[in-house]
Amino acid sequence: xxxxxxxxxxxxxxLLLTAEASLDEFARELKEFATELLEQPKAKEAFxxxxxxxxxxxxFEYKQLYTNIIESRSEWSVLFTSNVLTKRQALKWHKxxxxxxxxxxxxxxxxxxxxxxxxxxxxxxxGGFVRAAGNIYIxxxxxxxxxxxxxxxxxxxxxxTFSTNSEIRINxxxxxxxxxxxxxxxxxxxxxxxxxxxxxxxxxVTNIEHVRPEIDTIVNEIHHYEG
Numbered sequence: 001x002x003x004x005x006x007x008x009x010x011x012x013x014x015l016l017l018t019a020e021a022s023l024d025e026f027a028r029e030l031k032e033f034a035t036e037l038l039e040q041p042k043a044k045e046a047f048x049x050x051x052x053x054x055x056x057x058x059x060f061e062y063k064q065l066y067t068n069i070i071e072s073r074s075e076w077s078v079l080f081t082s083n084v085l086t087k088r089q090a091l092k093w094h095k096x097x098x099x100x101x102x103x104x105x106x107x108x109x110x111x112x113x114x115x116x117x118x119x120x121x122x123x124x125x126x127g128g129f130v131r132a133a134g135n136i137y138i139x140x141x142x143x144x145x146x147x148x149x150x151x152x153x154x155x156x157x158x159x160x161t162f163s164t165n166s167e168i169r170i171n172x173x174x175x176x177x178x179x180x181x182x183x184x185x186x187x188x189x190x191x192x193x194x195x196x197x198x199x200x201x202x203x204x205v206t207n208i209e210h211v212r213p214e215i216d217t218i219v220n221e222i223h224h225y226e227g
């Protein structure tokens with residue numbers, strides 16, 4: 001009985017390890033697969049070979065072994081995937097996706113950072129700096145600098161109440177928002193985002209879920225706030 005099943009399309013091959021597969025036996029069968037591969041015209045093309053270990057985490061030494069078996073015999077690249085994460089990967093994922101909540105005032109000279117999304121309940125005073133890899137939600141006045149998408153995310157948004165002192169940064173871009181302000185800006189929360197033309201745009205908070213469907217539902221609650 002084979003240790004894997006195979007799926008293929010025009011750009012990749014996927015080998016799915018069976019639940020009972022011996023990793024050493026799979027290595028032997030992978031060599032046979034590689035030998036058969038060399039007889040095919042596609043062997044000289046650059047394909048991806050994805051090894052899916054299912055509900056198992058492959059030890060590093062086996063990943064190296066499998067990679068060497070294929071890449072020493074062909075131009076193919078070997079990738080690995082599974083249904084599970086290591087504890088370190090899970091903690092990193094949680095840290096980068098979790099919403100950080102802070103109840104404070106960010107004063108001049110203060111720097112507040114988050115590795116995922118940030119919800120700040122409090123004001124950002126002139127000279128205060130807030131940075132997040134994800135989105136920034138401010139329940140309070142924003143008179144300082146808010147930098148969202150700091151890890152390179154153009155789809156990040158910044159939500160809050162803004163003034164002529166507000167500075168907005170999304171990904172690598174800095175924006176002036178003076179031209180978007182009106183008499184309601186000081187007490188009506190708005191959401192700023194980069195539209196499909198690469199231009200900064202403001203919208204009502206209740207509309208942001210249509211612009212960014214992936215945004216956390218917390219956005220829908222912020223419009224109830226009036227500073």
